[in-house]
Structure formats: structure tokens, C-alpha cells
Amino acid sequence: MEAINLTEKQKQLVEKLGVNTEKEGMPPAPARIMALLMISPELELTFDQIRETLNLSKSATSNALNMLMNTDRIDYITKSGDRKRYFKNRIGSWKESIQQSFHKLERGADLLEEILENRPQHTVDFNENLKDIISFMRYVTKKLPTIYAEWQENRE
Amino acid sequence: MEAINLTEKQKQLVEKLGVNTEKEGMPPAPARIMALLMISPELELTFDQIRETLNLSKSATSNALNMLMNTDRIDYITKSGDRKRYFKNRIGSWKESIQQSFHKLERGADLLEEILENRPQHTVDFNENLKDIISFMRYVTKKLPTIYAEWQENRE
DNA sequence: AATTTGGTTCTCTTTTTTGAGAACTAAAAA
DNA sequence: TTTTTAGTTCTCAAAAAAGAGAACCAAATT
Incomplete structure (x- = not known):
């Protein structure tokens, strides 16, 4: 058993933050993993620690971790003489994340601009x-x- | 036929904005309706105009419209001596919408606060x-x- | 009273998403 | 060389989401 010990409160917070993250458009498994990496007392968790703590299958764990890494939401470190990867939250780059979300807002404005350019001249108020x-x-x-x-x- | 005439560009924008709105977590049919009500030269559209312009079934149209009204994303007006409802974008209340999205941000901060309160004292940087x-x-x-x-x- | 209008609701498919579990693989260890 | 480790990928099933279409309904019209 590799699962890490969480208090009831911590388990409950993983679910709560997980659901919150799902509402932001993240699928269930990645959402739980992100939540776990935010709440876990241990900051760097292995594949199997994540898998067993969250009761996920290997495939779900593998796909979710890769998806989170491709979208720059998590990261991993290695330890010399240890083949395992230790996955971690990229909380240190929160400024970049915020910049990115403002960048998304800009692209939203671009789309609205394109819509505005294609609106008829009447409908003035709109x-x-x-x-x-x-x-x-x-x-x-x-x-x-x-x-x-x-x-x-x-x-x- | 009640469908309203859209140029190719307008149709393309309905899809583009629709997809964008889907990515924000909105299901396909409601997302298209919101997009249509943003792009349509006519600002107030009936049930059947929406249904036929977007090629939706009655049930999909009905459910989507009700869902959008329950979440304050659209509105309707009536015309005296006319039983139909005319649905419209609530663009006039964009300030309220923005306030609401900032309110969501505050609730996000509350959740993070709860997580912070349940973190161990070590993991100082985190x-x-x-x-x-x-x-x-x-x-x-x-x-x-x-x-x-x-x-x-x-x-x- | 019968019909039409403007939807709503129910049932049933179709499609999409999610994830389990087994088979597989490359690198390292024995 | 064989085995183990640390995953990855494939196939498949379950479950959830989306939407079609028919049946239904209340208010207004004829």
C-alpha cells in the first residue's frame, strides 16, 4: 500500500476542490489529482501514491498525469538513484498562470471584436x-x- | 420556415462563439443559442426562429432556453396581442455579469483559504x-x- | 365545442466521456 | 540473461450527456 494518509477533512477537501475544478471544465480524474497535489501534506507524490490514494486505475492515472503535464498544470522532479517521478503542483508559477488567464480574456475580447465588426449598423444600443x-x-x-x-x- | 437568414460569416461566428462558450462549460445547445443571440442582426427571436435557425429539436430548444433563463443568461419580452416569447441576450446587464464572475473568484479564494487552514505548518514555501x-x-x-x-x- | 398555438415533458437512441484491466515496453537491476 | 520497475497503450464496458420525436397540455382562437 502506497496510498498516503489523509485526514477526513483533507479527503473532503480533495473532493470539494476536485468538484470545483471539474466545474472549470477539467475531467474528474485530472481534477482529483490537481486537488490532491494542492491538499496533500507531502508535496511530491509518485505515480502509485496518487493512484492508490485516489483509487484510480493505472490507465486513468497515466492519462491524467500526462494531460496535466502537457497543459503545464503539474510538474515532476526526480531523485538520483530513483527511477520514479515525483509529481507536484506548480504553485510556484501562479503568476504565470494568472497572466495566462488574462491572456485568455484578451482572446475573448478579440472574438467579441470580430463579432462587433460583423454586426449591422442599426441595433445601436446593443x-x-x-x-x-x-x-x-x-x-x-x-x-x-x-x-x-x-x-x-x-x-x- | 421561420429560420432567420444569416450570412456565411455570421453562421461561422455562431459556431466559433458557440465552441468558445462550450469550452466555458456550457452544453452545446445552450452555447449555440447564446451565440446566436449575440450575433443575430435581429435581437429578439422566437422559440421557432431559434429552433429552425439552429436545427434543434423542440425538446432541446425548450430545455436549453429554460436553462439559460434559470441562470440569468437570457431574457425574453412579449408583445401585446402576441402569445410568443421573444428571447434576447442580456447584454445590457454585462456589469452585473462581471460582478458575478468576480464574486465567483471570491468564493474560489474562500475555498483556497479553507485549504490553507488545513495545510501542515511545514511546507513553508508552498x-x-x-x-x-x-x-x-x-x-x-x-x-x-x-x-x-x-x-x-x-x-x- | 373544436382547433390552433406555443410550448413542455416523456421515452428512447445515439454519442461522448470516463475509466477499468490486461497486455505491453524500455530501462534498470539482479 | 532474466526479472523487476515504472509506467504506457490497447480494448472494452459502463455511465453520463445530448438530443430527437411523439405525446401531451393549457390558454387562446375560431
Whole structure:
């Protein structure tokens, strides 16, 4: 048995965060793995520790881990003289993740812009609202560095 | 035939925005309806106009429309002496929608806070990162009114 | 009273997603 | 060379999501 010991509370949090992550569009198994790597007291877990803690099959574990690595959501380290990989949360790169999510917002604004360009000239109010949404989205993304800088100064 | 006429470009945009909306976790039929109500030159469409333009069955149309109304994503108006409902995009309430998405962010921060409270005291770096993420999320949501006010002043 | 309108709801398929488990593989160890 | 380790990949089944179409229904019309 390789499963790691979690308190009831921790198990419950894995499910809660897992469901939350599923709602963000992540499939169940990867969502649980991400949650586990956020809640586990041990930060670096092997394939089998993950597999047995979450009661997943080998295939589900393998596919989920690879998917999470391809999308830069997890990472792994190795230890010399040990063939196993130790998977871990990429929490250290949260700034990059946030930048990425703002980048997604920009691409959303681009799509809305394309829609705006293809709207008829009448429907004036509608088009104005659409223009405002786009403008606001772009403003927010433009301000991200400022917001970040302010946060860093005021940080308690 | 009640279907409304869309140019090829408009049809293509309905699909593009539809897929985009699906990726946000919306099922296909509701995603297409939302997209249609964003792209259609006519702003208020009847049940049958939607159904025929998108080639949906009555059940799919009915379920999707009700789901979108329950989640405050669309709305309808009526015209006196006309039993039909005219469904429309709630673009006018985009500010509320944005507030809502920031509110979601706050609930995300609450969940992370709960996780932080259940982390062991060692894993210092990890916990610090988590603290920073939470702090930043809260800072952003707190600043929303300011950001909005700034945007309104600088608006071109 | 009978029919039409504007949907809603039920049943049943089809399709898609998810994951189990066995077979397999490459590198390392024995 | 044989075995073990640390996974990967393949095949298949179960389950969940999506949607078609018919039956149904209440209000309005004829």
C-alpha cells in the first residue's frame, strides 16, 4: 500500500476542490489529482501514491498525469538513484498562470471584436454595450501589471 | 420556415462563439443559442426562429432556453396581442455579469483559504505561495469598483 | 365545442466521456 | 540473461450527456 494518509477533512477537501475544478471544465480524474497535489501534506507524490490514494486505475492515472503535464498544470522532479517521478503542483508559477488567464480574456475580447465588426449598423444600443464590454476587458488586461504592482506594495 | 437568414460569416461566428462558450462549460445547445443571440442582426427571436435557425429539436430548444433563463443568461419580452416569447441576450446587464464572475473568484479564494487552514505548518514555501494567491485574488476583487471607475473616466 | 398555438415533458437512441484491466515496453537491476 | 520497475497503450464496458420525436397540455382562437 502506497496510498498516503489523509485526514477526513483533507479527503473532503480533495473532493470539494476536485468538484470545483471539474466545474472549470477539467475531467474528474485530472481534477482529483490537481486537488490532491494542492491538499496533500507531502508535496511530491509518485505515480502509485496518487493512484492508490485516489483509487484510480493505472490507465486513468497515466492519462491524467500526462494531460496535466502537457497543459503545464503539474510538474515532476526526480531523485538520483530513483527511477520514479515525483509529481507536484506548480504553485510556484501562479503568476504565470494568472497572466495566462488574462491572456485568455484578451482572446475573448478579440472574438467579441470580430463579432462587433460583423454586426449591422442599426441595433445601436446593443453594439454600444458590446463595445463597452470589449473596452472594459481590454482595460482590465492592460492594467494587470499595475494591479500586480499595487498589490505587491500594499501586501500585508 | 421561420429560420432567420444569416450570412456565411455570421453562421461561422455562431459556431466559433458557440465552441468558445462550450469550452466555458456550457452544453452545446445552450452555447449555440447564446451565440446566436449575440450575433443575430435581429435581437429578439422566437422559440421557432431559434429552433429552425439552429436545427434543434423542440425538446432541446425548450430545455436549453429554460436553462439559460434559470441562470440569468437570457431574457425574453412579449408583445401585446402576441402569445410568443421573444428571447434576447442580456447584454445590457454585462456589469452585473462581471460582478458575478468576480464574486465567483471570491468564493474560489474562500475555498483556497479553507485549504490553507488545513495545510501542515511545514511546507513553508508552498503555504506562502498559497497565501499570496489568496491575497492577490482578494485584492483584485476588492479593486473591481476602482478599476471600473477608472475605466469609465478614461473611456475613449 | 373544436382547433390552433406555443410550448413542455416523456421515452428512447445515439454519442461522448470516463475509466477499468490486461497486455505491453524500455530501462534498470539482479 | 532474466526479472523487476515504472509506467504506457490497447480494448472494452459502463455511465453520463445530448438530443430527437411523439405525446401531451393549457390558454387562446375560431
